[in-house]
Amino acid sequence: QKQLGLKRYEPVWSMVHKLRKAMGNRDARYTLEGMIEFDEGYFTIESSEIEQEKGIRGRGAVGKSNVAIMAESTVLEDIETGEKSNHCRYFKAKVLTDHTSEQINQTIQESISEKSILFTDKSTSYIDIADYVEIHITEKSNKETTTETLRWVHIAISNAKRNFLGNFHKIKGKYLQLYLNEFVYKLNRRYFEEKLFDRLVIASITGL
Incomplete structure (x- = not known):
């Protein structure tokens, strides 16, 4: 929230969950x-x-x-x-x-x-x-x-x-899968280092 310069927490929270959903969609392909x-x-x-x-x-x-x-x-x-x-x-x-x-x-x-x-x-x-x-x-x-x-x-x-x-x-139980998506996505790409951000951008564009 501070990094993006936004006053409200809700838009950031919603955006992060969309990213987590994209992570899950990407890993679901395999x-x-x-x-x-x-x-x-x-x-x-x-x-x-x-x-x-x-x-x-x-x-x-x-x-x-x-x-x-x-x-x-x-x-x-x-x-x-x-x-x-x-x-x-x-x-x-x-x-x-x-x-x-x-x-x-x-x-x-x-x-x-x-x-x-x-x-x-x-x-x-x-x-x-x-x-x-x-x-x-x-x-x-x-x-x-x-x-x-x-x-x-x-x-x-x-x-x-x-x-x-x-x-x-x-x-909350209804959001647990989204948090697991993020954990597993990063774990599966643990050797990507600085390339991880670029891969997430691609996953977000194609996987939402």
């Missing part, structure tokens, strides 16, 4: 492929007084929104040591309205190539995923899964939560 990590994270959102009075717990709890996080995870081998490790490439994030297998399947179809290998935990909502990818590999959810098999999705979830809390404190 699907993830290869080896993919998939998991869900619960993000803190602003809740109304009525919702707080209801006091729902567990999945769908008041003040929490479920988000599907996906990450391309490529195994690379160190030429000198022969050690193998997973390296991340591109990410996607989608706000989920529920935890049903139907919505999970739809998210997979929209976001991931059918020729991919998908890694998840053993959630019952993931039982049909094998119908939409080449191979579906499941592992029991534990500390080892978090640090190895699903490493990059959990790093992304932690970084996004920290980013939102530090910069925005609380986000």
Whole structure:
């Protein structure tokens, strides 16, 4: 607002959300492929007084929104040591309205190539995923899964939560996808440096 010399906050807020929408539209053009990590994270959102009075717990709890996080995870081998490790490439994030297998399947179809290998935990909502990818590999959810098999999705979830809390404190649920759009757009272009602004201009012109 100060940089643009505008007196009112509302036009700036509206413009930034349009940019976030353009970021999401640009990334929606692409699907993830290869080896993919998939998991869900619960993000803190602003809740109304009525919702707080209801006091729902567990999945769908008041003040929490479920988000599907996906990450391309490529195994690379160190030429000198022969050690193998997973390296991340591109990410996607989608706000989920529920935890049903139907919505999970739809998210997979929209976001991931059918020729991919998908890694998840053993959630019952993931039982049909094998119908939409080449191979579906499941592992029991534990500390080892978090640090190895699903490493990059959990790093992304932690970084996004920290980013939102530090910069925005609380986000209304209806705007959460827009903030995720921005986070993922920048994450996918983390090596663009000064070219990021030019790419955003192009995305804004073609993607609104």
